[in-house]
Amino acid sequence: MTDTSEKASTKVTPAGGGSGGGALAALTRSRGLRHLALVLAAYVGIVLLLQLFGDFRDTQLATMAYFVPAAAGLTLLTGVNGQISLGHGALMAVGAYTTAAILDRADLTPFILVVLASVAAAAVVGLLVGVAAARLHGPYLAGATLALAVGLPGIAIYFGDLFGGEQGLRVRPPDPPAWFEDLAGGDLGRTYPALLGWALALSVLWFLSNLVTSRYGRQWRAVRDDEVAASLCGIDLGRARVLAFVVSAACAGVGGALLAVTSRLVAPTSVTLVLSLYLLTAIVLGGLGSLLGAVLGSAILAFLPTVLTNRALDSGLDSAAAANLAPMVFGLVLVVVMLAAPRGIVGTTRIALLSRKLKKQRAAALASRT
Amino acid sequence: MQQFLNLTTTGITFGVLYAAFALCLVLIFRATRIINFAQGAQAAFTTYLAYELVVERDQPYWVGFLVALVAGFLLGAFIERVVVRRVETGPEINAVIVTLGLFVALEALIGILFGQDFLGFPAPFDASSGFAVGDTQIAQTANDRYRILSVLVALGLLVALFRFTDVGLRLRAAAFGQEVARLLGVRVGRMLTLGWALAGLFGSLAGVLIAGGGFISPGFMQTSVIFGFVAAVLGGLDSFVGAIVGGLVLGLTQSYVAGYVDGDLVNMGALAVLLVVLLAKPGGLFSSSVARKV
Numbered sequence: 334m335t336d337t338s339e340k341a342s343t344k345v346t347p348a349g350g351g352s353g354g355g356a357l358a359a360l361t362r363s364r365g366l367r368h369l370a371l372v373l374a375a376y377v378g379i380v381l382l383l384q385l386f387g388d389f390r391d392t393q394l395a396t397m398a399y400f401v402p403a404a405a406g407l408t409l410l411t412g413v414n415g416q417i418s419l420g421h422g423a424l425m426a427v428g429a430y431t432t433a434a435i436l437d438r439a440d441l442t443p444f445i446l447v448v449l450a451s452v453a454a455a456a457v458v459g460l461l462v463g464v465a466a467a468r469l470h471g472p473y474l475a476g477a478t479l480a481l482a483v484g485l486p487g488i489a490i491y492f493g494d495l496f497g498g499e500q501g502l503r504v505r506p507p508d509p510p511a512w513f514e515d516l517a518g519g520d521l522g523r524t525y526p527a528l529l530g531w532a533l534a535l536s537v538l539w540f541l542s543n544l545v546t547s548r549y550g551r552q553w554r555a556v557r558d559d560e561v562a563a564s565l566c567g568i569d570l571g572r573a574r575v576l577a578f579v580v581s582a583a584c585a586g587v588g589g590a591l592l593a594v595t596s597r598l599v600a601p602t603s604v605t606l607v608l609s610l611y612l613l614t615a616i617v618l619g620g621l622g623s624l625l626g627a628v629l630g631s632a633i634l635a636f637l638p639t640v641l642t643n644r645a646l647d648s649g650l651d652s653a654a655a656a657n658l659a660p661m662v663f664g665l666v667l668v669v670v671m672l673a674a675p676r677g678i679v680g681t682t683r684i685a686l687l688s689r690k691l692k693k694q695r696a697a698a699l700a701s702r703t
Numbered sequence: 704m705q706q707f708l709n710l711t712t713t714g715i716t717f718g719v720l721y722a723a724f725a726l727c728l729v730l731i732f733r734a735t736r737i738i739n740f741a742q743g744a745q746a747a748f749t750t751y752l753a754y755e756l757v758v759e760r761d762q763p764y765w766v767g768f769l770v771a772l773v774a775g776f777l778l779g780a781f782i783e784r785v786v787v788r789r790v791e792t793g794p795e796i797n798a799v800i801v802t803l804g805l806f807v808a809l810e811a812l813i814g815i816l817f818g819q820d821f822l823g824f825p826a827p828f829d830a831s832s833g834f835a836v837g838d839t840q841i842a843q844t845a846n847d848r849y850r851i852l853s854v855l856v857a858l859g860l861l862v863a864l865f866r867f868t869d870v871g872l873r874l875r876a877a878a879f880g881q882e883v884a885r886l887l888g889v890r891v892g893r894m895l896t897l898g899w900a901l902a903g904l905f906g907s908l909a910g911v912l913i914a915g916g917g918f919i920s921p922g923f924m925q926t927s928v929i930f931g932f933v934a935a936v937l938g939g940l941d942s943f944v945g946a947i948v949g950g951l952v953l954g955l956t957q958s959y960v961a962g963y964v965d966g967d968l969v970n971m972g973a974l975a976v977l978l979v980v981l982l983a984k985p986g987g988l989f990s991s992s993v994a995r996k997v
Contacts, residue, residue: 417796419803465978471795472738472940473981476932479740480977483929484970491967606925610807617800650815657814657921664808671801672789 365543372539379531383524391527392595397635398530399425399591402537404615404627404634406584411613412622413545414577415557416466420478422609423485424462424582426599428455428589430489433502433599444507444594448533451590452583459582460575467574482609486601501600504593530591537587542624544580553577607660614663618670620677629678637662710962711955712843716850718954723854723909724931725938725946726861727902732940734878734898735791740802741782743928744809745903746910749775750919751817753911754824764827771907779903783896791895813921826916850912857908861901862943874898926970930957933977937988945988952976 383391407421428451435447462481466474489496496502506526544550555563556573564570593599615634619626638659645655674681724742731739752774753767782805790798828845865871876884877894885891913927934953938945953973960972980988 411796415796417799465982469981472732472799473936475738475740475799476929476936477974477977477981479929480933480970480974483926484974487967487970491965607807610803613800613803614807653819654815657811657819659811661808661811661815664804664806664811667804668786668801668808671797671804672786675793675797 364546368539368542372535376531376535379535380528383527391524393635393639395527395530395591395595397631398527398534399588399595400612400615400631400634401534401588401628402591403585403588404612404619404631405538405541405624406581406588407612408616408619408622408624408627409541409545409553409584410577410581411616412620412626413550413557414553414574416574416577417471417475417613418466418478418578418581419475419606419609419613420462420481420485421581421585421612422604422606423482424455424459424585425589425592425608426485426489426604427458427582428452428586429593429599429604430496430502430589431455431586432590432593433497433504434495436504436507436593437502444529447507448587448590452586455586455589456579456583459579459585463575463578463582466578467571478609479606482606486604489601497600499601501598501603504597504599506594506597526594530595533587533591537584538624538628541580541584545624549573549576611663614667616677617667618677620679620681623677623679626677626679706962710958712847714955714958715951716843716847716954717957718934718951719851719854720909720913720927720950721930721934721953722947722950723857723905723912724927725935725950726858726943727906727909728932728935729938729940729943729946730898730902730905732935734874734895735783735787735798736795737787737791737798738802738932738940739787739899739902740799740928740932741805741809742902742906742931743910743924744806744813745775745778745782746906746928747919747921747924748809748813749778749903749907750824750910750914750924751813754822754914754919755817757825758822764825768827768911771911772904775903775905775907775910776900777903779906780896780900782903783899787899788892788895810921810925817921819921821918821920824914824917824919831916844916846916850915853908853912857905858947861905864901870897930973933973936977937980939988949988 379394383394403421403425407418411417431451431454432447435450462478465477469477489501490498493499507529545553552563552568552573555566555568556570560570563573592603596603611634615630616627617630618633619628619630641659641662642655645658646652650658670677676684724746727742728738731737731742749771753771756762756770757764757767786801786805787798790801826846826849828849831844863871865875873884873889874894874897876887876889877891878898881891884894909927909931910924914923930953931950934949935946937949937952938947953976956972956976957969961969964972
């Protein structure tokens with residue numbers, strides 16, 4: 334259910350690269366290298382896209398870049414480990430506020446140190462929540478994380494000196510380093526935030542794709558599928574759950590740091606409950622537990638709202654109504670997907686492909702018999 | 704002392720409203736093992752209907768009140784029959800996601816139909832001045848007493864329905880054991896729809912009461928439904944008494960946190976109470992202890 338794209342490629346590559354050279358053979362043998370190749374290819378694709386598109390698409394691609402790590406982290410938690418979280422928007426807020434507060438005070442370079450600090454902050458909060466969450470299940474967990482999503486912005490307002498209160502903190506995006514300017518020239522300079530965001534987002538994806546196919550990933554799936562069987566196999570249920578929560582929160586921290594840099598403002602209004610629910614929409618729509626699904630869902634989150642809002646404005650709706658069109662569509666999509674295709678885009682497509690393959694095999698078997 | 708009294712009366716008023724909300728959630732959870740996260744959005748929607756009638760079309764308050772309750776009843780029945788019925792038997796995470804989807808969609812629909820602005824909602828009784836006992840001024844307004852009394856009356860009717868009527872017996876049977884109830888001739892499906900409809904009605908009542916004398920916006924029930932949920936969980940999710948006690952505990956905690964600590968930390972206070980209770984007793988305070996199925 335989880336490693337959709339990975340499994341598909343395992344089956345395909347041996348046939349294609351069986352007679353290939355040494356490098357290709359190494360690629361087919363090592364899953365980590367294969368994922369690395371995929372991620373690098375994706376990055377090249379993003380760079381090309383950024384070259385082709387105008388300024389506006391830059392922003393949308395950068396938006397998608399901050400959704401990707403958070404959604405991937407959530408799909409790991411909810412899809413792979415079976416713990417639902419409605420508080421990932423709040424964990425993103427922890428990362429975003431950390432980044433904003435650091436950049437507000439000190440000129441910490443390189444930027445990766447700021448990201449690491451945000452990740453650490455989100456992971457610590459994730460650890461606290463995860464310890465509590467490990468004892469809860471189903472609706473109880475949903476409610477507790479929901480309370481987190483609603484309650485956390487209040488802390489930012491309470492510590493107004495540190496976090497800017499209701500107005501929030503303005504964020505000065507990090508300057509591109511000198512070597513980047515030399516390499517890219519003036520034109521590519523404007524795409525630096527998107528490029529930076531995607532470099533981080535794809536690193537997170539690479540890390541997670543290896544993690545879910547590792548021992549830890551197997552343990553998480555075992556805990557999700559059957560608690561009793563998993564603990565009989567010697568898996569410490571609590572530890573596995575807390576670890577999944579921490580990893581997931583750390584990913585949300587990366588997303589939060591990117592959110593701060595991309596939107597240049599972190600305020601209580603930018604990390605509302607709706608953000609958490611959007612993340613959930615993304616992973617359900619893409620397919621629970623699939624990293625590819627999380628990426629597809631993030632793309633829909635980043636691109637669909639502007640399309641919808643513009644359509645609505647063109648057809649004469651006023652701006653308040655137009656702004657509400659996207660959430661309404663997302664809500665309805667969430668319901669319809671759950672009723673009609675609960676496996677999401679990736680899961681449904683995979684089953685369709687498999688059943689077609691099965692049909693072909695049966696037909697072939699019949700043909701060979703006659 | 705003055706402040707303590709006032710905080711306590713405010714806390715009780717809000718506690719009763721949270722309890723009303725918690726009761727809706729408990730009503731549904733007992734029957735279908737689903738948490739209806741859309742409950743708040745449903746109530747907000749029917750409150751807006753009442754607003755449309757009372758403020759925009761100059762109807763009397765009680766007409767709007769009645770229409771909101773009927774609309775809540777119908778909306779609850781509709782949601783159960785058309786949407787939730789299909790996920791009742793699936794994994795519990797699916798039902799959670801469906802009700803969350805309804806929550807987002809309904810709230811956005813309100814924004815499209817009525818706009819995003821804050822609108823003043825009338826109260827049928829004086830909502831500004833309290834009363835005095837001797838020298839102490841008590842901040843409980845006539846509107847507050849109306850709120851508490853309404854919830855208590857509705858609660859009494861609900862209990863009477865469950866205890867003393869034939870339909871109530873069937874409702875309880877359907878919630879207790881679907882298969883057995885079905886064998887004994889109870890139309891379980893209809894009972895589930897009725898349960899959701901009753902919860903919708905009760906939620907609408909809470910919505911109109913919370914709105915009275917204040918302002919409404921598409922998201923005005925968001926915090927209430929979350930606090931209602933916290934109250935329900937405190938009470939163990941399947942006990943009516945627990946929901947009421949949970950609501951009062953939560954209302955008082957919030958009032959004291961807002962009065963003695965800081966208003967911005969109210970929501971965090973709710974979370975803290977929830978976590979402490981759940982860590983000590985993962986099933987809530989009043990849960991009948993059931994062993995998890997192996």
